[in-house]
Amino acid sequence: MSALLQIDGITKRFGPITAVDRISLGVKDGEFFAILGPSGCGKTTLLRVIAGFETPDEGHVHLAGADITELKANRRPVNLMFQSYALFPHMTTFGNVAYGLEMEGMGGVDLKARVTETLAMVRMSDFATRKPNQLSGGQRQRVALARALVKRPKVLLLDEPLGALDRKLREQMQIELKRLQQDTGIAFVVVTHDQEEALTLADRIALLDRGRIVQLATPRELYDKPVNRFAADFIGLMNFIDGAIERSGFEAPGLGRLPAPNGVADGPAALAIRPERVRLTESAEGSAIQGQVEGAAFLGQDVMAHVAVPNLARPVVARLAAGHPLSAKLARGQQVWLNWQADQAVILKD
Amino acid sequence: MIARDPIRLWLNTHLGLVYIFLYVPILVLIALSFNKSGMPTAWTGFSTEWYGKLIANPKILSAAGNSLIVAVASTIISTIIGTLLAMGLEEGKPSPWLDALVAAPMIIPDIVLAIALLSFYTLLNMSLGLYSIVLSHAVFNIAFVAMVVRTRLKNFDKSIVEASIDLGASELTTFRRVTLPVIAPGVIAAALLAFTLSIDEFIIAYFTAGAGQGSTTFPMQIYAMIRFGVTPEINAIATIVVGFSFFLVLLSQRLNREAVA
Numbered sequence: 001m002s003a004l005l006q007i008d009g010i011t012k013r014f015g016p017i018t019a020v021d022r023i024s025l026g027v028k029d030g031e032f033f034a035i036l037g038p039s040g041c042g043k044t045t046l047l048r049v050i051a052g053f054e055t056p057d058e059g060h061v062h063l064a065g066a067d068i069t070e071l072k073a074n075r076r077p078v079n080l081m082f083q084s085y086a087l088f089p090h091m092t093t094f095g096n097v098a099y100g101l102e103m104e105g106m107g108g109v110d111l112k113a114r115v116t117e118t119l120a121m122v123r124m125s126d127f128a129t130r131k132p133n134q135l136s137g138g139q140r141q142r143v144a145l146a147r148a149l150v151k152r153p154k155v156l157l158l159d160e161p162l163g164a165l166d167r168k169l170r171e172q173m174q175i176e177l178k179r180l181q182q183d184t185g186i187a188f189v190v191v192t193h194d195q196e197e198a199l200t201l202a203d204r205i206a207l208l209d210r211g212r213i214v215q216l217a218t219p220r221e222l223y224d225k226p227v228n229r230f231a232a233d234f235i236g237l238m239n240f241i242d243g244a245i246e247r248s249g250f251e252a253p254g255l256g257r258l259p260a261p262n263g264v265a266d267g268p269a270a271l272a273i274r275p276e277r278v279r280l281t282e283s284a285e286g287s288a289i290q291g292q293v294e295g296a297a298f299l300g301q302d303v304m305a306h307v308a309v310p311n312l313a314r315p316v317v318a319r320l321a322a323g324h325p326l327s328a329k330l331a332r333g334q335q336v337w338l339n340w341q342a343d344q345a346v347i348l349k350d
Numbered sequence: 351m352i353a354r355d356p357i358r359l360w361l362n363t364h365l366g367l368v369y370i371f372l373y374v375p376i377l378v379l380i381a382l383s384f385n386k387s388g389m390p391t392a393w394t395g396f397s398t399e400w401y402g403k404l405i406a407n408p409k410i411l412s413a414a415g416n417s418l419i420v421a422v423a424s425t426i427i428s429t430i431i432g433t434l435l436a437m438g439l440e441e442g443k444p445s446p447w448l449d450a451l452v453a454a455p456m457i458i459p460d461i462v463l464a465i466a467l468l469s470f471y472t473l474l475n476m477s478l479g480l481y482s483i484v485l486s487h488a489v490f491n492i493a494f495v496a497m498v499v500r501t502r503l504k505n506f507d508k509s510i511v512e513a514s515i516d517l518g519a520s521e522l523t524t525f526r527r528v529t530l531p532v533i534a535p536g537v538i539a540a541a542l543l544a545f546t547l548s549i550d551e552f553i554i555a556y557f558t559a560g561a562g563q564g565s566t567t568f569p570m571q572i573y574a575m576i577r578f579g580v581t582p583e584i585n586a587i588a589t590i591v592v593g594f595s596f597f598l599v600l601l602s603q604r605l606n607r608e609a610v611a
Contacts, residue, residue: 053512074515086509090531099527100517151517 254311432495478560502536
């Protein structure tokens, strides 16, 4: 119970649909927490429950030890940055940021100082007198961020904060978000469908699917040790080979025994291996499976090789790092051999 | 010479004819209001004497005053109720039945509404007067206000309401500081429309006014005068009304344009 924000068994139904199904999690003080999942997984509903815009059917929300489940949204020391930014169109940047402080009864010099300081933090000082329709998408995003941060909430909730930005700007803002979070020390809870964003930003990630937590882990754990096929598939790229665990080894039909970690009980299973962990060679020596190059995609530095393997429905993807001896001369139809270290593969039982 | 597109030429000709059809009678009326002789048959020189006579006529002045009272009062009532109605309708579950009920007073023929209101007032044993006209005008104006405000609310981003509450504002403060300022251009346009509709409304006012000069509105006064023929004074009144209406329409369109931008 050392968590700053503690969610216990939250369930939220909309008619026959259970949007959030008995979710429990804790967010620590100063943590950057991501709620990740495909659209319709209940992540936004969960965020709105925390913000106070939805009342859960079951469960409790605790903030700093106090039960805030019944507390109205305007009394929670939590602020939300909306996906659409939801800036007040009739107010200037300054007016937007000052609004929350005015609601606390702050005014005069104190208010001005705090707004100015917050605008400087998001690098929007020069745009204080502009109205939202005179700002670019990225600038609006900064104003929305400043408006949510200015009240110094205990937890800042961000709903798809970078969703509306183009790729270049998004990468730049990811770094800024991280910097702001570290500078302010406020716990950030980000909702996103973008796994790359979650991996880059978060200290911990709760991966959601159909209203439930699939896995709650650090980005590295989530990437290296997905607990099931959904998690393995949702995060990054993954090759799957269906088969079974027999006599404490992984057997794929038509491919024989493949390198896999030990200690998994017998039964049907899938082997999952990341493309960058697949070793691709020209010689058969010490290799697991043979295949034929189907195509190669140049990614600027690395090369993604698609290798068709007999008895496998989908080609195995191997990522060749820059400087790989084969990366420059892979030809379609070429015979290659694939291998990986047993402990870098993951066995999934569902 | 620039070769002209024949279709374009036809369209422009058509447009010109429509405008002539619409505005020539009004222009004739305006011209006649400045005619010295006061006869529609011959132009005898420019004069503003009919406007002077108009101002000197106490009946016209009191009727104009009555109309202003009715228009202002019914505009205030219908703007408040109509705006709240529009918000409620946009907030609630979409229902074609409710929509139809709200729009009905706009569509029902004035004469039907007039008779219905008169019967209703009689049933309630209500005495008639200016206030009964105010109530009657509010009835159809609420429908118009609700319609205009609803179009504004359609493009209203509801997340700004939540943002305001998230930042600690109460619902009332949110309405005062966020919702109302954002929909204000629509509300003002609706109020101007309501005012214009009320100030020249005749049938309903005529039925629900009761007897006496005390509740005679401007259109009713004109109607009373016209029974003895179109006098130059009436041309002068009409010119003033046209100018005033035109000004209001321009104002409301301008506000609506700003609202969209």
